[in-house]
Amino acid sequence: MQSNPLRIGTRGSALALAQAHETRERxxxxHGLAEEAFEIVVIKTSGDKIQDRPLSEVGGKGLFTKEIEEALLDGRIDLAVHSSKDMPTVLPDGLALTAFLPREDVRDAFLSPKAKTLSDLPQGAVVGSSSLRRQAMIKRLRPDIEVVMYRGNLQTRLRKLAEGEVDATLLAAAGLRRLGLEKEITSLLEVDEFIPAVGQGAICIESRADDEATLQKLAAIHDPDTQVRLDAERAFLAVLDGSCRTPIGGLAVLDGGRLHFRGIVLKPDGSEAHEADASGAAEDAVAIGRSVGEALKAKMGPGFLAGH
Structure with missing residues (x-):
């Protein structure tokens, strides 16, 4: 019998808690354990505190992980549950992504009371999004649309949409599903037209790399296919030094032992975009992701992201 509960660190949003609860249930x-064998520890991160400006202006992705990673390193928690798309490509020494849960729907969802799809929105409609990738892709497809900054947790964004602050918004389908909010989805954006964020729809678990007891527990819920896909996506992002200041999308798909990866990088206003893809054996996932990153770097040239 385990005397000390396994401490699961998480952000405090409804979606983050749903992901922590899913991890605990798995x-x-x-392991045939009772709920009392676990303690969910809520940690407020810088990213949760800053709601008035784009994260790209104040430090990027690490704002959602820094305080949680400090708690892991200090031994205040045993594992941390994250949305994979929030994870920087470089982790602090001593920490590792040690498990991935089976990946959910990777697509972006379109939500609007005024139109069925993005292409159906009236001329000059206002769409709210805090994601540079979504902003750039919306502008690429519909240059006439006004895209406005739209921060806040999922419930806040749904409320702003209902109050008419914007005509439409885009959110990750996976997050809406995990909260039982599928009914809010007006339509789904298919990945051939709208490449998702790296890691979208995947829950990852971070722990101390040398914590054997925790690693053994996590091994039982780890999904190897999701890890292979994320290995390619994160390797791609690392080559491009993907920060929150660059609109980047990337998706790896597994078909048997074959992996296909497609990546895109855009100018923030959507006026220019470059795509590349590659396929190969699943065990070469990291090399495949890197090769697409290198191909896009070459296509972009040095001035592509200047000034952004």
Whole structure:
């Protein structure tokens, strides 16, 4: 019998808590443990505190992980549950992504009371999004649309949409599903037209790399296919030094032992975009992701992201 509960660190948003609860339930089922064998520890991050400006202006992705990673390193928690798309490509020494849960729907969802799809929105409509990737892709497809900064947790964004602050917004389908909010989705944007963010729809678990007891527990809920896909996507992002200041999309798809990866990089106003793809054996996932990153770097040239 485990005397000390396994401490699961998470952000405090409804979606983050749903992901932490899913992790706990999978661990309970895999090991035949009661809920009391776990403690969910809510940690407020810088990214949660800053709601008035784009994250790209104040430090990027690490704002959602820094305080949680400090708690891991200090031993205040045993594992941390994250949305993979929030994770920087470089982790602090001593920490590692040690498990991935089976990946959910990777697509972006279109939500609007005024139109069925993005292309159906009236001329000059206002769309709210805090994601540079979504902003750039919207502008690429519909240069006439006004895209406005739209921060806040999922519930806040849904409320702003209902109040008419914007005509439409885009959110990750996976997050809406995990919260039982599928009914809010007006339509889904298919990946051939709208490449998702690296890691979208995937929950990852971070822990101390040398914590064998925790690693053994996590091994039982780890999904190797999701890891292979994320290995390619994160390797791609690392080559491009993907920060929140660059609109980047990337998606790896597994078909048996074959992996296909497609990546895109855009100018923030959507006026220019470059795409590349590659396929190969699943065990070469990291090399495949890197090769697409290098191909896009070559296509972009040095001035592509100047001034952004």
């Amino acid at each position: 661990l309970m089922a895999a």
